[in-house]
Amino acid sequence: MRRAIFPGSFDPLTLGHHDIIMRGITLFDELIIAIGKNAQKKYMFSLEERMSFIKKAFADEPKIKVLTYEGLTVDFCKKVEANYILRGLRNPADFEFEKAIAHTNRKLSEIETVFLLTSSGKSYISSSIVRDVIRNGGDYTGLVPDSVRITS
Numbered sequence: 001m002r003r004a005i006f007p008g009s010f011d012p013l014t015l016g017h018h019d020i021i022m023r024g025i026t027l028f029d030e031l032i033i034a035i036g037k038n039a040q041k042k043y044m045f046s047l048e049e050r051m052s053f054i055k056k057a058f059a060d061e062p063k064i065k066v067l068t069y070e071g072l073t074v075d076f077c078k079k080v081e082a083n084y085i086l087r088g089l090r091n092p093a094d095f096e097f098e099k100a101i102a103h104t105n106r107k108l109s110e111i112e113t114v115f116l117l118t119s120s121g122k123s124y125i126s127s128s129i130v131r132d133v134i135r136n137g138g139d140y141t142g143l144v145p146d147s148v149r150i151t152s
Contacts, residue, residue: 002027004084004114007034007073009127011043012148013053016118016125020088023116025063032080033058035068044131056147074109085113090123 006021010033025031033054037047045053051066058064069076073085085105087098095115102113117123125143133140134150141149 001029002084003030003032003080003082004028004086005032005034005073005077005080005082006086007036007069007076009038009041009043010035010050010054011045011127012050012130012144013057014122014125014127014130014144014148015142016088016090016122017127018057018145019119019122020086020116021058021064024086024114025061027114028063028084028086030063030065031086032065032067032082034073034076035066036073037068037070044134053145053148057145072108074105074111077111078109083111085111087113087115088118089115090118090126 004024004027006024008017010017021031021033035047035050035054047068051068054066067080077083077085087102089095089098098113098115105111105113130140130143133143
């Protein structure tokens with residue numbers, strides 16, 4: 001079985017993430033969306049909210065699982081028997097950063113990293129931009145899947 005993980009904080013899930021995930025499931029038998037937990041990081045959305053956004057967005061996709069993890073991504077891969085890490089690239093800066101991580105992961109394990117370019121119409125979207133729009137009362141709905149809605 002070709003099992004991959006797509007790791008991230010998904011704070012929140014964006015249309016860029018959604019694009020990579022939907023294209024990624026055509027390459028793998030199973031795709032685990034792996035939400036990383038980092039006690040040092042301040043999230044806008046709770047882990048439960050982030051999981052809910054993702055599970056609702058992909059409720060009809062049987063090839064997708066949503067799990068959480070702490071620690072090294074390659075250790076999580078070993079735990080869930082995934083041989084691939086899926087990553088999205090928006091721009092050259094993403095490539096340089098992700099390349100260094102991929103080389104390090106390859107040094108630590110036999111895990112292969114597969115890169116997909118984000119579709120051009122979504123390459124400008126990042127979770128940090130979405131959070132900024134939300135914080136400032138802007139209309140974020142065109143940047144995220146329908147499952148990502150803030151209730152006050």
